[in-house]
Amino acid sequence: MYSLKSLPFLYQDLEPFIDTHTMGLHYQKHQRNYLNQLNQLLLKNAFSFSYPMEELYHHLSSFAPKEQNQLLFYLGGVLNHDLYWQSINPKNKELPTGPLKEAINQKFGSFDKMKEKWIEYALNIKGSGYVFLVKTGKDNIEIITTMNQDNPLQYGYLPLFCTDMWEHAYYLNNKDDKRKYLENFFEIANFSYANQHYK
Numbered sequence: 001m002y003s004l005k006s007l008p009f010l011y012q013d014l015e016p017f018i019d020t021h022t023m024g025l026h027y028q029k030h031q032r033n034y035l036n037q038l039n040q041l042l043l044k045n046a047f048s049f050s051y052p053m054e055e056l057y058h059h060l061s062s063f064a065p066k067e068q069n070q071l072l073f074y075l076g077g078v079l080n081h082d083l084y085w086q087s088i089n090p091k092n093k094e095l096p097t098g099p100l101k102e103a104i105n106q107k108f109g110s111f112d113k114m115k116e117k118w119i120e121y122a123l124n125i126k127g128s129g130y131v132f133l134v135k136t137g138k139d140n141i142e143i144i145t146t147m148n149q150d151n152p153l154q155y156g157y158l159p160l161f162c163t164d165m166w167e168h169a170y171y172l173n174n175k176d177d178k179r180k181y182l183e184n185f186f187e188i189a190n191f192s193y194a195n196q197h198y199k
């Protein structure tokens with residue numbers, strides 16, 4: 001069976017930007033729940049656990065249509081959170097560098113302009129979803145939003161960085177003030193994963 005990756009930080013390390021209680025629930029309850037459901041679905045179908053999780057997107061047709069939707073939901077629920085944890089780090093924040101920095105400057109004008117657009121996209125999500133920075137082609141990046149637990153791999157894009165815009169990510173500490181959550185998120189945003197994987 002698949003297991004949860006360990007976090008690159010402690011729950012309390014994200015204070016005051018993300019509170020300890022939210023972080024603990026988010027990882028131990030929400031992400032773990034997606035993982036458990038994914039494992040159960042694969043067990044029920046006697047499906048192999050030998051693939052890297054990302055490859056399961058290529059095996060959708062092995063599942064009944066109703067189960068394909070479940071698989072997308074649980075799989076995205078695990079992978080999207082893995083990327084979200086990689087996108088924040090209070091101790092080792094890294095801004096875009098090298099080729100990614102160039103791509104951001106070319107696409108958006110500057111990092112600050114990208115951040116403005118990011119917040120605009122995030123605030124426009126109706127319901128639960130994510131904002132992603134994705135690589136769409138050899139030298140091209142885009143900001144996209146997805147609903148529920150959809151992952152950019154479903155659309156053929158490589159996800160590099162994301163913000164979780166489900167209420168469980170911010171509500172305890174910020175109530176309905178999504179902008180405050182997003183400003184706090186950028187205080188601990190970490191592009192080291194994005195820098196490595198854009199290359």
Ligand SMILES: [Fe+2]
Nearest residue numbers: 030164166169
């Ligand atoms: Fe979440």
